[in-house]
Amino acid sequence: MRDSVVVDGVGKTYAGGVEAIREARFRVAPGEFLSLLGPSGCGKSTLLMMIAGLLAPSRGSIRVDDAEVQGPRRDVGIVFQSPVLLPWRTVLDNVLLPVEMLRLRRTDYARRARDLLSMAKVDDFAAKLPHELSGGMKQRVAICRALVHDPALLLMDEPFSALDAMTRDQMGLELLRIWDVHKKTVVFVTHSIREAVFLSDRVLVMSPRPATIGFETDVKLPRPRTMDMQEADEFNRYVGLLRHSIEAGTRP
Template structure:
């Protein structure tokens, strides 16, 4: 099931993200630290790719490279056919914490993105209403963060990230702080929203079941310095019922292979 760096792209679709022979090294007071080494990955337009690996292997670093928040020490990163040379405005980014402004309602937290981007007011309001309905926040648009559950706060953060219709959505452990039941519900919602928006998604997660349920492919990273250990193609239907998916032999094979690669005896939930 291993994939070479030249075989990581889906050849029948346009490539949105290209990472070619990338290395990232940091210098500390005492030594140089290699975070990533010889990483190559291509992500097709509209594809959902999950990234798993041991703590400290450079998963979040990969997202920072794609967003332009970090420059590679060597190698090349391209987004939508252009070299990434600095922070990109044409992406969405969702972090583990919702990072909502406590003094703004859910709607006004979403519209913060519009204010920063100077989007036309009418267009922003229409898009906000569309996303509120899509994410099941109708009736809570005027609630403040302290009045929302953790799952609802993350839905607001997701709406904010999707407001400008980014072609690429980066997600760094977005559900890691949620309880198991809420996380399951958010997985189902995210899968549905991805199907409706056709946005290219790169998701970093420590949960093997989450990665397999959500993604078309799963990138398994090696310990630091991180590189692509193996690329797992998820052989599951596009329409995925959560319960049936968890019981599917294809799901068991994929999660089992990832656990073998990571040396994990139990679920990484």
């Protein structure tokens, strides 16, 4: 089976010679939940945007479903740090926005949009405007929007970073529940070690800028994940391993 994502020797240097990413090289299997972990400013979001086709690499190549990424792709869904919902559109209309942008038939996707809202437990708010929703509810809507056109790949850029701790934990559980149903390939950016361990099948640790992939580990915890797992010795062994890797400059 071919890999869903192949990042091959990718680097990014901005104008003025600022090197954000020196080299990134990794593969993501179909249906895998992969987290990119590292300190703020290390280039995690830059790498994610290059996978999305929203930013061109300075060197190297990226392939998604065996096709080289040369620009934005319709088979990719993106969830940003902020929900970025249009304030004048209802929740349902916000979810259906990618359908309109991709010039797909709205009637073909309206049922899917409502089903996603139901799965995310915000279907009662389909006719509401974004200002009537809590922060966690807005981010659930953003996840539904990213999934509405049935992309093969879901890219998530610290989507829960602005939420309080309790809401963040709940959103992690909701995300895993949705992922378990739809089995999308996920690349998830975070600077939270515990979040990375809790969500992921595998974690890649990025070094400080100019970034490389300095360390990786499979997370062999059983699924479905539960909050009680975070108290287990095995969970905290992974947390300690990743923390040591980051503190040692990604030298395990």
